[in-house]
Amino acid sequence: MTDQALTARHGGDWRYWFGEQRGTLLALAVFIAMFAIYTSNHPAGFSADVVTTAANKGVLLALVAMAQTFVVLTAGIDLSVGFIFILCNCLASHIVLGSAIQTTFGVIGVLAAGLACGALNGAIVIYGRLQPIVATIATGAAFYGIALLLREQPGGDVNEALADFLTNQFPGGIPASAVALLVVVLVIWIPFRKSMLGRVVYAVGSSESAAYMSGLHIRRAKFIAYALGGLLASIGGLFITFVTYTGEASLTNANTYTLNSIAAVVLGGVSLFGGRGSAIGAIFGALIFRTIGDLLFVFDLDPLWQPLFLGVVLLISVCLGSFRLIRIRNRLDLFG
């Protein structure tokens, strides 16, 4: 009843909600449009198999993009996120095996490893006061070393029952991977967003001085954001193991996923200056990025053009923010 009264008093609620979610909604709309074009041009059409294959590929980048979102929201950056991803892939190909109990412990182990990597980044950046770029490039090298240690050659195995369960379809043709992603959002992102922690992370990213003046625990929140980034990257690492059934310390994958996670975050409406955007937007950003590749495929664009095309899309998307420059009246503000 109170709600109704409030809604009556503030008829414009949806407008603010829309304003806040604009980036996310835009990414969602673009994704739906592109995906519709993709499936309608796909030889197999809009079938459960096509959707499942697309979901399995998309979820990988979506998880890594979510990981990047946590850090970017604090106005930082994690250039090691792709390396945590492959490190966890290699680890999972060793320990997510055997009986149900062993597998469970394996999964927990992988998640803990990712969390630890993220926490290490956070500790170095926040308590060690190193710049996030340099610190995470260096930790990325170290994580890659550990990954190589775990898997010098591609190989290993994974609990097939679990892998198949999570990469196939649920009854009704719903891709299991998409459901898994939804669970991750509900269990990690939503509580984060609605907790004091999330509030502080957004406040820090938006204006560190204002957050400080309001007496918030800035450093703790930043640290946890980096750690959660590691956790999300490890879920991504688990998932690529389920998709490929192997572990591989692939430098190419690590670099590509790091770069694409930034692209996905930008496409999903998350501000690289921190404080604005949502991991859900980043998920759709990731799906868009993946669908661009698929679209090029169904339209028979020479695959050789793909990397260039994706690079240009990335470049244009990071330049979109430059439109704000037109409004600047005091040139000193350019340097702020």
Add this chain to the structure above:
Amino acid sequence: MTNPLATLPVLRRLDPAVLTAFGCIVLLLLFGAMRNPNFLSPDYLLLQLQVGSFLAMVATGMMLVILLGQIDLSVPWIITVGGMMSTAAVGWGPWGATFAIPIGVLCGLVFGLVNGIGVAYLRVPSMIFTLGINAVAQGFMVLRTGGFAPQDMATESMHDLATGRLILGIPNPVWVWIAVGAVTVFLLRRTVFGRAIYAIGNRETAAYLSGIRTQRVVLAVFGISGALAAFAGALLAGYSTKAYQGMGDPYLLPSIAAVVLGGTSILGGRGTYLGTVAGVILITLLQSILSVEQIPEAYRQLIFGAVIVAMLLLYGRGAKVAA
């Protein structure tokens, strides 16, 4: 940072970080010599300098960019562009073969200038924009080579430039490094352009209000960084007689690490070329020891990353961050 060495009058003018970097070099040399007596032989050391000079080209450009308070993450594929385009030019006939290296450098310059436009005029954070240019450069190269190792070969003269020992038995790339280094020192210390770089890195607002055309300087510096990265790529292609995918990948972290370990502040405005020289030698020796010890790639990466983080924590922390 108080360093007891820095209180000596002779050393007072040297940055403590540069001294620390040279100290680390001495320690690495001692460590290497203990493990293997050949480590200190002139031949081996010259070889290190030769290998290091490729990194030095990249690090020189990176240093100028970092002095501005920016970063250039596009070097991996601009290096590859330099390598691939210069070898490709060889295939265009005698004219192309003669100008192979300039053509490669020119391509790098173009990519660098685009970086500069993005950072200086569109004011996109350099970290993001240069990552994007890296992807675009990769896209162009994939398109050009069809995703396979290109069949083009470097010319004899390119190979000579990268491997020969024309003067005094010192490897040619080391001479190239000395030349590029001398020009850089001259640029930074004696020219208006060099003053402007430091000024912008310290306080872009103050530089702008002093009547410096800051945007042009930033544009030019990114252009130089691109050109030098491509030049390094051309040298590398000469060294291994061909260019290949991913040839620039091993240079990103080492070039940044060399600059920062050499005492240049990652926030810009402070640093000397001598420090970058020390950083390059330090990184090269570290990599060399890791490979001489026949440590597997995995441990090498791990130790390399850990050592760099440790050294940065030791003396690379920006004072401004603490505020």
Add this chain to the structure above:
Amino acid sequence: MDGPSSAPLFRMEGVSKRYGGVKALTNADLTVEAGHIHGVLGENGAGKSTLMKIMAGVVQPDEGRMTLDGNPVAFGNPAAANAAGIVCIFQELSLVPELSVADNICISNPPKRFGLIDQRAQRRIAEEALARAGGEDIHPLAPIKDLPLSRRQLVEIAKALVRKPRILILDEATSALTAADVRKVFSVLKRLRQEGLALLYISHRMAEIAELADECTVFRNGRNVGTFKSGTKSDTEIVELMIGREYSHVFPPKPAPQAATGTPALEVRNLSWNNRLKDISLTARAGEIVGLGGLDGQGQRELLLALFGVLRSTTGEILIDGKKCNLNCPNDAKQGSIGMALIPEDRKTEGLMLPMSVRDNLSMASLGRLSKGGLVDRAAETKAIDEMIGLLAIKTDGTAVPVGTLSGGNQQKIVIAKWLMTKPKVILLNDPTRGIDVGTKAEIYQLLRKLADQGAAILYYSTDYDELIGCCDRVLVLYDGAVGRVLSGDEITERALVSSALNIGAGQVGTGTSSMAGAGAAG
């Protein structure tokens, strides 16, 4: 009202505070009663802000004692002051731009349910607080960055109210508000007074104080120079209290007023920018020092930046020696044919590169003159630098030391010297003596007069009225982005400066679109 009616709610006795060698507050007393609004008046730098910071726990006093309900208190940090019921309203500094109004209002202690923030309860709290603060029309879900400054100020008040204050401190709370919003804030403040809150209202707008305050305290040079019941003193008496009678500066003699002949070195016609500068016209002749006066933030800084080519899309004309010129960046403005120099407001961020050497800083603006083909001529540079160090008597341990190691006065001399090296014809100064010692100040006054005598036209903004009186041949007093009044010769008195800065009395000129007009009419 919790406290016993006998003891005042809050009392401060003999409180002093110094920053380095500068006394910001000396032996200050203040008594605040529940259910009263206490106005605090004073010029720029009179110690009002320090007083507020001490009460809010942001800085700690060097000596003196404070009591709350008769019990001694000391606040180590803002949280402690908050807990005691003293809440301060900052100017937009503490609002997070990307978060919503409700998020900001409840930022430090949001209501929770199952460990998560209860959006519904938070919204209810925010709406109640907004209603109390007179901002019913502000939507609690609106992001702060979309609100105009005046609305943000109301959100700040609401944010303060949810902390359940007993004493609310407002520092220049209306400086960004429109007349209608000022009325609104005033009615809110009056209602809060009725509810038994004590309000400390810091302002240099006398009309506002006259309307709101029950008692007033006037500060001057860090001292409490008078506390009185509102309405017992006239505006003139209050101005006398604010300016006092202390002249400690040494000013060079001014030349006899010259007849306005010939082309002025600098002429500005109808300059406007972004609603912050409104149709400003002025002239400055060679040999003349023209002052810019008025309260802080009335467009003086923007005017100087606009002349120097920093601001985009200005309208109006700038003429140098009668020639129209189009300046798009400082580089244009410093070229020989224009010959402008700007000594910026903040020497630490705009004037100097602190970690760089004295030498690098001094030659930074004149590298064009000191180089050939992009190569710095070291000999010419050294000669020019030595000349400047001699001319301005800069005390430095060689030219290789970082500028950051010099004293504030010497740093400021370097900023000035750096621009004198360009041989400027038009010199713009933005409060160049702020925070430097008296001796150096006097040297700068002498220097300015000497430069003028040598043929420079000088535009000089100062927040110190003594300087405007002592140095300037004419003074333009800016109010709300427009030239409010022009004083010349003997007209430049402290009383005229203060009253035209406050836009009251003394042969008023009409710029009556501002908030002051609305507030003044009722007062």
